[in-house]
Each structure stands twice: as structure tokens, then as C-alpha cells.
Amino acid sequence: MQQFLEIISKPDNIPIVLLLVSVIFFTWLAWAKAKKNDSQQIPEEAKMDDKVQVWPYLVRMEFLMSIVVMAVLVVWSVFLDAPLEEPANRALTPNPSKAPWYFLGLQELLVYFDPWIAGVVLPTLIIIGLMAIPYVDINEKGNGYYTFKERKFAILTFCFGFLILWVALIVLGTFMRGPGWNFFWPWEKWDPHYVAVLTNVDLSEMIGIPTRLPDNSLNPVAFLFGGVLVFGFYSLIPIYWMMKRKTEIMKKLGPLRYNIVAFLFLTMVGLVIKILLRLGPPILGLNPVKYVWVTPWFNI
Amino acid sequence: MLTQLRDQFRKTEVYKSIFRHSYQDTQRNRALQIVDNVFLHLHPVRVPRHATNLGYTWGMGGITFLLFIVLTITGVILMFYYRPTAQYAYEDMKYLMNDVPFGPLIRNMHRWAAHAMVLTVMLHMFRVFLTGSYKPPRQFNWVIGVILLVLTLLLSFSGYLLPWDQLAIWAVTVGTNMARATPLLGHEGPFGPELGLRPDNDVRFVLLGGTEVGPPTLLRFYVGHCIFLPLIATIFMIVHFWRVRKDGGISGPPPGKNNF
Amino acid sequence: MADQPTNETVHTLTPAPPAASHAARISETPLPRKPKQDRAPEDDPGIWRMSRRNILWVGGWLAFFGFIVTSTIGALRYMFPRVLFEPPTKFKAGRPEDYVVGEVSEKFKDEKRVWIVREREGFYAIIAICTHLGCTPRWLPSDNKFKCPCHGSGFYKTGINFEGPAPRPLERAYVGIADDGQLEIDRSVKFLYEKGEWGKPGSFLEYKG
Numbered sequence: 001m002q003q004f005l006e007i008i009s010k011p012d013n014i015p016i017v018l019l020l021v022s023v024i025f026f027t028w029l030a031w032a033k034a035k036k037n038d039s040q041q042i043p044e045e046a047k048m049d050d051k052v053q054v055w056p057y058l059v060r061m062e063f064l065m066s067i068v069v070m071a072v073l074v075v076w077s078v079f080l081d082a083p084l085e086e087p088a089n090r091a092l093t094p095n096p097s098k099a100p101w102y103f104l105g106l107q108e109l110l111v112y113f114d115p116w117i118a119g120v121v122l123p124t125l126i127i128i129g130l131m132a133i134p135y136v137d138i139n140e141k142g143n144g145y146y147t148f149k150e151r152k153f154a155i156l157t158f159c160f161g162f163l164i165l166w167v168a169l170i171v172l173g174t175f176m177r178g179p180g181w182n183f184f185w186p187w188e189k190w191d192p193h194y195v196a197v198l199t200n201v202d203l204s205e206m207i208g209i210p211t212r213l214p215d216n217s218l219n220p221v222a223f224l225f226g227g228v229l230v231f232g233f234y235s236l237i238p239i240y241w242m243m244k245r246k247t248e249i250m251k252k253l254g255p256l257r258y259n260i261v262a263f264l265f266l267t268m269v270g271l272v273i274k275i276l277l278r279l280g281p282p283i284l285g286l287n288p289v290k291y292v293w294v295t296p297w298f299n300i
Numbered sequence: 301m302l303t304q305l306r307d308q309f310r311k312t313e314v315y316k317s318i319f320r321h322s323y324q325d326t327q328r329n330r331a332l333q334i335v336d337n338v339f340l341h342l343h344p345v346r347v348p349r350h351a352t353n354l355g356y357t358w359g360m361g362g363i364t365f366l367l368f369i370v371l372t373i374t375g376v377i378l379m380f381y382y383r384p385t386a387q388y389a390y391e392d393m394k395y396l397m398n399d400v401p402f403g404p405l406i407r408n409m410h411r412w413a414a415h416a417m418v419l420t421v422m423l424h425m426f427r428v429f430l431t432g433s434y435k436p437p438r439q440f441n442w443v444i445g446v447i448l449l450v451l452t453l454l455l456s457f458s459g460y461l462l463p464w465d466q467l468a469i470w471a472v473t474v475g476t477n478m479a480r481a482t483p484l485l486g487h488e489g490p491f492g493p494e495l496g497l498r499p500d501n502d503v504r505f506v507l508l509g510g511t512e513v514g515p516p517t518l519l520r521f522y523v524g525h526c527i528f529l530p531l532i533a534t535i536f537m538i539v540h541f542w543r544v545r546k547d548g549g550i551s552g553p554p555p556g557k558n559n560f
Numbered sequence: 561m562a563d564q565p566t567n568e569t570v571h572t573l574t575p576a577p578p579a580a581s582h583a584a585r586i587s588e589t590p591l592p593r594k595p596k597q598d599r600a601p602e603d604d605p606g607i608w609r610m611s612r613r614n615i616l617w618v619g620g621w622l623a624f625f626g627f628i629v630t631s632t633i634g635a636l637r638y639m640f641p642r643v644l645f646e647p648p649t650k651f652k653a654g655r656p657e658d659y660v661v662g663e664v665s666e667k668f669k670d671e672k673r674v675w676i677v678r679e680r681e682g683f684y685a686i687i688a689i690c691t692h693l694g695c696t697p698r699w700l701p702s703d704n705k706f707k708c709p710c711h712g713s714g715f716y717k718t719g720i721n722f723e724g725p726a727p728r729p730l731e732r733a734y735v736g737i738a739d740d741g742q743l744e745i746d747r748s749v750k751f752l753y754e755k756g757e758w759g760k761p762g763s764f765l766e767y768k769g
Contacts, residue, residue, distance in 0.1 A: 012467075015415035019422075026358065026423060030430045033355065046553040048350035054343045055333040057352050065359050066366050073370065073416070077408035084397060087390045088469035090512070091670035091688075093696040095709030097470040100460050102418050102453060107474065110711055114727050115693060116489045119478025130446045133429075134439030142432040144552040146356075151432065158429050162422075180712040181724075200723070216756070298483075298490035299727065470695070474710060477694040506639045510646060512694075 004186040007175055011080040016101050016174045023167050027159070033146035043145035095179045095192060104173030105166050109271070111181065112278050114299055122271070129264045133158075136257045161268060200290035203229070203277065211294050218296060226293025230300060233270060237262040342541060344549055351550040356431070360424035365537070367417040372530065374410040382462070384522035386515035389464035414456050421452050433551035441543040444536055451533040458525040464518060472521070473513050479504040647672075649748035656683065656743055656767050664699050664717060674733055674745055675699060675706075677717065682767040685733040685745050686719045692726040706730065720753065729753040734762040 008017060037043040052058070085094075099107045109118040141150040148155055176183055178190035202211045204222040211222045241258060244250050250258060277289035293300040309315055321332040331345040350356045381396045381403065383389065396403040425445065428434060434442035461472040480488040485503040487493065492502065499511040509516030544550070651672060659665055659678035668674045673688040673696065686706075690697050695710035705722075706715040713724030720729045734749035743765075751763035758764070 014412075015419055018416075019419055022419065022423060023426075026426065029355065029358075030427070034430075043553055045350045045356060048353060048356075049348050049552060051346040052349050052352060053327070053330045054345055054347055055330045055340070058343060058347055059334075059340065061352050061354070061359075062362055065362060069363055069366055070370075073367075073409055073413055074405075076412050077405055080408065080412070081397070081404055082408045082411035083465075083467060084393055084463055085465040085467045088386075088464050088466060089670075090469070091673065091696060092466070093698075093709050094466055094470055095698070097474060097695055097710045099471050099474050100457060101415075102422075102456070103475060106478075107711075110478075110693065111725050114725075115478050115481035116483055116486070119693075120482045120486075120489070127446060127450060130425075130449075131443045134434040134436075134442045137435065140435070143435040143554070144431060144433060146431055155430065162426060166422075180707060180709060182712055297494075470710075474693050474695065480694070500644065501640065506636070509639070509641075510644060512646075514646070 001187045003189055004175070010083075012083050013101070013174055014076075014080065016171060019101075019167060020171055023163065027163065030146055031148070034148040037145055037147050038149040043147065045145040096177060096181055098173070098177075101170060101174055104177075105169035108169045108173045108177070112275050113271075116298065117300065125264065125267060132260055132264070136253075136261050138252055138257065157265065157268075165268070165271070200278075201287045202226075202291045202294060203289050204294075206281075206286070206289065211291075218294065223293075223295060226291070226295075226300070230293050234263070234266060236266060342545075344545065347550060348552050350552055357550070358423060358427045360420045360427060364417055364420045364424055367413045367420065368533075368537070370413045371410060371417065374406050374413065375526065377406050378410060379526065384462065384519050386464065386518055389462065389518060393463045393465070414459060418452060418456055421449055425449060428551075431551060438543075438547045438551060441540060441547055444540045444543060448533065448536050448540060451529060451536065455525060455529045455533065458521045458529060461513075461518060461521045462525065469513055472517070476504055476507050476513065476517075479507060650744065650746040652738055652740075653685075653743040653745050655741065656737070659683070664701070666699060668745070669696070669699075672745070672747060674747060676735070676743070676745070680768075681764075683735050683743065683765040684719075684763065685735045687731045687733050687747060687750065689731070690726060691721070691728050691730060692724070697730075732758060732763050735765045736762060737765065737767075 007013060033044065037045075098104060106118060106123060109122060112118070113122070137151075137154055139151050139154065141147070142154075175186065178184040179192040184190055202222065204211055204219075204225045209222045209225055210219055213219050237259060240262065241250070241255070253261070274289075274292065277292070279288070281288050291299045320336055321329055323329065334340045334343050334345050378396070381400060382392045393407075396407060428442065428445070457472070457475060461468045480486045480499075480502070482492070482503050483490045484492065484495065485497070487497040487499055487502040487504075499505065505511065507517070507520065508514070509520045651668070653668060653676055656678075659676065661678055661680055663678055665676040665678070668676065669688050675686045675688055677684050677686060688696050690708040690710065690713055692708060692711055692713050695708050697706040697708040697713070697715065700707050704717055706717075706719075708714075708724065708726065711725050713721060713726035715721050715726070715730050718729075719732060721727075729752075732751040732753075734744075734746040734751075736744050736746075738744040749762060751757040751760060
């Protein structure tokens with residue numbers, strides 16, 4: 001526990017504490033505002049649509065905020081020194097060795113996925129997905145005020161991605177990943193000699209299909225099994241389309257927008273499924289799953 | 301006596317050439333205060349009242365811009381004492397932290413402001429999403445915002461290497477090693493080896509200037525951090541702010557209460 | 561607005577009448593295109609149908625994009641220097657009889673990022689770069705395994721991965737005997753297990769001391 005307090009109060013970890021506190025606060029704030037707006041006819045913001053002079057009302061606000069921010073920054077900088085460790089040494093990897101805090105969510109994903117997925121494909125999809133949001137969200141309501149009722153799917157999906165998959169994984173990666181990138185509860189001591197018994201097996205091996213043949217070449221049955229699983233998962237996209245294509249919302253969305261939304265959404269769900277396949281089986285006394293699909297070129 | 305002097309001064313040609321309007325509190329002067337000032341004319345003359353409401357805006361976009369300015373200034377000051385070579389970088393950091401008056405303060409401000417900026421950018425984005433402010437007509441400005449988010453992360457990441465200590469080199473090693481695995485472009489990514497990529501000719505080499513994090517990497521990251529990325533970020537920021545105005549100022553509910 | 565400062569209202573919280581936007585006043589009908597003056601004759605066959613203006617147009621844009629593309633390629637090529645100042649990959653590693661059977665030597669780990677393993681039948685050299693993300697693993701003699709501190713990948717003494725996220729075994733480097741009887745290691749010659757290269761000459765040095 002004492003060590004946990006030490007980790008929390010490390011100067012370089014202050015931003016993560018700030019992140020946690022501010023994200024919780026702002027989520028609560030937005031939630032309270034959305035609830036209030038949803039319970040009345042006209043959102044609060046619409047009641048404030050009369051104009052005010054920028055000078056002095058807005059400039060004054062900006063000036064005050066600047067002073068507050070600068071004051072906090074200077075005090076922060078006077079009392080906490082930025083870390084400077086030993087000189088760079090290529091032969092000595094610190095244990096644990098962590099990326100900058102804002103990438104720790106991605107580093108956490110590296111446990112579950114090969115680097116080309118966790119480090120390249122997923123970040124690219126995050127960026128593209130974020131950019132696509134305004135073009136695929138055709139809901140005209142909820143423009144310019146807090147609301148939840150009018151755009152449940154959009155807000156729930158974004159909040160899941162941001163709060164759980166981004167912020168929570170950063171917090172987890174900073175505070176609970178110790179030496180050897182092993183998981184430690186806050187009350188546990190980071191033991192550099194702790195050995196986690198991890199024998200990962202492929203999903204096909206779990207149901208008795210060996211991934212590799214005795215001569216170490218890929219088992220075609222396992223290859224097919226994984227391929228069917230992955231493609232089967234994404235075939236939910238056309239299946240759902242066939243089921244719902246007559247509905248008003250789907251007609252408005254159109255096939256292109258639908259495919260983008262469905263692909264990004266399923267990829268996010270698939271990411272969670274893969275994490276659960278790694279974390280779930282040990283609870284049931286089984287081996288964690290390493291890959292769902294092994295091919296000669298890449299593994300998923 | 302002093303008032304007289306002040307009034308006299310205000311009548312001089314020099315004063316009038318600088319301040320083109322009186323400071324009497326009138327509607328018109330309040331407007332001129334914005335329009336006649338090169339810095340303030342980023343703003344419209346009037347805004348809807350909810351634009352001054354911190355509960356609505358959270359103020360995160362403005363704070364991000366302020367932090368960017370702080371980072372530019374402290375960054376330039378730090379450049380006086382820093383040489384981006386493997387031989388000197390760490391020594392210069394020690395020198396700055398131990399022997400330069402206010403050196404630690406400037407470095408701390410630079411580092412904490414950088415962390416804070418990443419945080420405020422994320423919160424700004426969160427707010428813009430929650431109020432649905434990316435919806436028409438502001439779709440494209442959201443895209444610019446995403447680009448600025450990426451640039452902020454890249455700026456912070458490239459600055460991480462510069463102290464050339466253990467923290468720096470390993471964080472960047474872990475970070476850039478993912479580039480090895482880029483499909484089609486990295487020598488360990490899917491289809492990379494099939495395309496004839498090696499450690500010395502793939503996408504990671506472009507970042508590192510070598511096959512592993514070494515002195516050329518330090519120089520490349522330095523140039524990227526101090527010149528290349530800030531320049532690009534500035535251009536996108538100009539577009540971002542300009543679009544805020546052109547897309548109708550701060551977002552808000554559609555005008556008129558009949559819409560609800 | 562008038563030139564004189566007005567004293568009308570000091571009140572500011574009154575809504576302003578909406579100003580007519582400038583853009584709305586500008587017509588959006590496209591301007592009429594000017595007729596082309598040097599159109600080629602209708603009966604002109606083949607490539608010569610292109611008028612002088614067309615050729616200049618195509619050529620101009622070709623030159624423009626050609627320049628952009630070439631500059632981009634040039635800028636990219638600029639990032640790949642012809643000579644790299646990196647430490648030599650080939651080095652002598654002392655006399656074979658100095659190594660103890662069954663031990664993993666860390667003598668060259670710091671400088672060259674290579675472990676030299678001496679087994680009863682001979683030598684092999686393992687490159688000390690984790691196949692996951694390039695951290696330097698540690699040799700833990702008590703557990704008889706290599707363990708990467710970054711993401712917890714574990715490798716047997718042979719280099720085969722058995723735990724953690726590493727996708728493949730550690731790489732082996734060339735090991736041989738130099739003319740003067742010393743061990744010779746070449747890091748640039750790599751042998752990958754998953755490609756079946758560990759049986760190839762150079763991946764393992766037979767030596768019975």
C-alpha cells in the first residue's frame with residue numbers, strides 16, 4: 001500500500017492522477033447537465049442565447065483563466081522537479097519500462113495483440129474513426145447542448161472508448177503494471193522476482209486442434225478454424241444490415257455510413273472480446289488464449 | 301496633476317496613433333476594443349451568453365492554446381542550453397538542472413505544461429463530443445481537431461527523448477519499435493519481409509535515422525520537436541481557430557426557442 | 561457605424577439584430593465559360609486532335625505533379641544516408657575454452673547485445689533483443705530463462721518463447737571460429753527459428769572442449 005502511494009505521488013505520475021480526477025469530475029458535470037436538459041423542454045444553453053459583448057465578458061474570463069492556469073503551472077513547477085534518470089544505456093532496460101503515460105493504453109493492448117495490431121492498426125483506426133464521427137453521426141439532435149436522451153448510442157460508444165479503453169487502461173498501465181509488466185493490486189508490493197505462470201494457447205488448441213503440425217508447419221485445419229471465426233465475426237455486418245435494412249434509421253444512414261460504423265464498432269467489440277479471452281480462462285482454471293487466428297503472415 | 305499629465309499624454313499624436321479609440325465605456329468602444337486589436341480580433345464582437353459559461357465550455361480549448369504558447373516560450377529558452385547530440389544532451393540537462401539559475405523552473409514548466417496540454421486536449425475533445433459540437437456545420441473543424449490531437453501527442457512524444465536519460469531512451473524504444481511491425485512498411489510487419497524490407501530501409505529507419513535508437517535519432521527528434529511539428533501544428537491551429545469563426549462561432553443550440 | 565463615439569446604450573446584454581452576411585449577397589451562379597479560341601478542327605485524327613492549349617494544360621499539370629512527386633521521393637530518400645556510423649556487427653569473443661559448459665555468458669550483452677551460450681555440444685549466440693518490442697531481456701539463472709522487463713515475455717535458454725506476448729523466439733547470430741582460434745560472432749547474420757534456420761551452418765558451432 002505504501003508503495004502504491006509512492007507510485008501515485010511520483011512527479012511524472014501527477015498528470016495521470018489529474019487525468020483521473022478531472023475525467024471523473026467532467027463526466028459527472030456533463031451527466032448532471034444532460035440530465036437537467038433532458039428533463040425540460042428547452043436546454044439550459046438555449047436559454048442563454050442572448051448575446052453579450054466579448055469585451056469585457058469573454059476577455060475577462062480568458063484573462064482570469066490564464067492567470068489561474070499560469071499560477072498553478074508555476075507552483076507545480078517550483079515544487080516538483082521533472083525527472084532526470086541515469087544517462088541513456090542501451091544495454092540496461094529498466095524494469096518495468098513504460099511508454100509516456102498517454103500511450104500506456106496502447107502499451108497495455110500490446111499484452112493482448114501483436115505489435116502490428118496494437119501499435120499500428122488500432123491507433124490508425126482510432127484516428128480514422130474519430131475523424132469519421134461527424135460524417136457518420138447523422139443524428140441532427142443534440143447539436144450544441146448537453147443531452148443523453150437524444151443520442152444514447154453515440155454517447156455510450158464514445159464514453160466506453162474514451163473512459164474505459166483509453167483512460168482506464170492508462171490508469172491501469174501506470175499504477176498496476178509492475179516489473180515484467182505483471183499485474184499488481186494497489187496493496188501488493190512490486191516484486192521484481194514475481195513469476196506469473198502464463199502458458200498461452202491458441203484458441204484452436206483449446207478445443208483440441210493443434211496450431212502446428214509435428215513438422216512445425218501450420219495446421220490447415222487450425223488456419224481455417226481461425227479464419228472462419230474472424231470472418232464470421234465481421235459477417236455480422238451484412239447480416240445485421242439484411243435484418244434491419246428496411247428500418248427508417250438504416251435508410252437514412254445508407255450502406256457506406258453503415259459499413260463504416262459497423263466495422264469500427266465491431267472492431268472495438270472484438271478488441272474487448274480478445275482481452276476477455278486472455279483474462280477470462282484463468283479464472284475458470286484454463287489457459288489464456290494467445291491467438292484466435294494464426295496465418296503464415298500475421299496472427300490475430 | 302497626474303490626471304492632467306495623463307490627459308495631456310492622451311492627446312499626443314503618438315498615443316493616438318497607437319490607441320485609435322477612447323476608452324470610454326460605450327457599446328462602440330467595446331466593439332472597437334476587439335476589432336481594432338490584432339490579437340483580440342480572433343474573437344467576434346459579441347458572443348452568445350453561454351460562451352462565457354465555464355460549465356458549458358470547460359475552457360479547455362483556450363487553456364490548450366495558452367499552454368502551447370507557454371511551451372513555445374519555455375522551449376525556446378531551453379534551447380539556449382541544450383545541444384542535441386548524444387555526447388552532450390545529458391550533460392546539458394544536468395547543467396541546466398544544477399547550475400543554471402531558474403533552469404529547473406523553466407524545464408519543469410516545459411514538461412508539466414506538455415503533460416497538461418495532452419490532458420486539456422483530451423478534455424476539450426470530450427466536451428466537444430458531449431455537446432455534439434462536431435455536427436453540421438462544424439464537421440471539418442472536428443477533423444482538424446483530431447489532426448491537432450495527433451500532432452500534440454507527436455510533439456510530446458518527440459520531446460520525451462531529448463533528455464537522453466534511461467526514461468527517455470526506453471520509452472522511445474518501446475514506442476518506435478511498434479513502427480517495425482507496420483503492415484507493408486515495417487521489416488517485421490505483415491508482408492514486410494516479403495517486400496524486401498530490412499531494419500535499414502523501413503519506416504522505422506525514417507524515424508530513427510539508424511537501426512536502433514541512437515545519436516541520429518536524437519537529432520531527428522530534436523528537429524521534429526523544435527521546428528517541424530510546431531510549424532505544422534501552428535498551421536493547423538490557424539485553420540482551427542479560423543474555422544471556429546467561419547462555422548458560426550461557438551457551438552450552441554439552434555437559435556430561437558421554437559426549435560424545441 | 562458613425563465616426564463619432566455614441567453614448568446610446570451602455571447596456572450590453574441586449575441581443576443584437578442579426579447582420580446580413582456578406583456571402584449571402586454574392587450570387588452563386590457560375591460565371592459563363594469563355595469560348596475556347598483555338599479549338600482543333602473537328603476532322604483532325606488521333607493525338608493531333610489536342611489543341612495547343614490542351615497540350616499546354618496537360619503538360620503543365622504533368623510537370624507540376626511530377627515535380628511534387630519527385631520532390632517527395634527525394635525528401636524521403638534524403639532520410640536514408642548511404643553510410644551509417646553504427647558499431648561493427650562482427651566481433652571476436654575470446655577463446656572457446658574460457659566458457660563454462662551450461663552457462664549463459666553476459667560478457668558481450670552490454671556492448672554488443674549478444675549472449676553466448678555454451679552447451680555440451682557447442683556454442684550458440686542469442687541476440688539480446690526481445691522479439692516483441694525490442695527491449696533487452698534479462699537472463700535469470702535461477703529460473704533458467706530470459707525474461708523481458710517490458711511486457712513480461714519469457715524465453716527458454718535456447719531462445720524459444722514460452723510466455724508473454726513475444727510472437728516468436730529470440731534470434732540467433734552467426735557464431736564461428738576465427739583464424740586465431742577465437743570465437744567469432746556476427747550480429748548481422750541472423751538465424752530465425754520460425755523459418756527453420758537454426759539448423760543451418762553458423763547458427764550453432766559444434767565444439768567439444
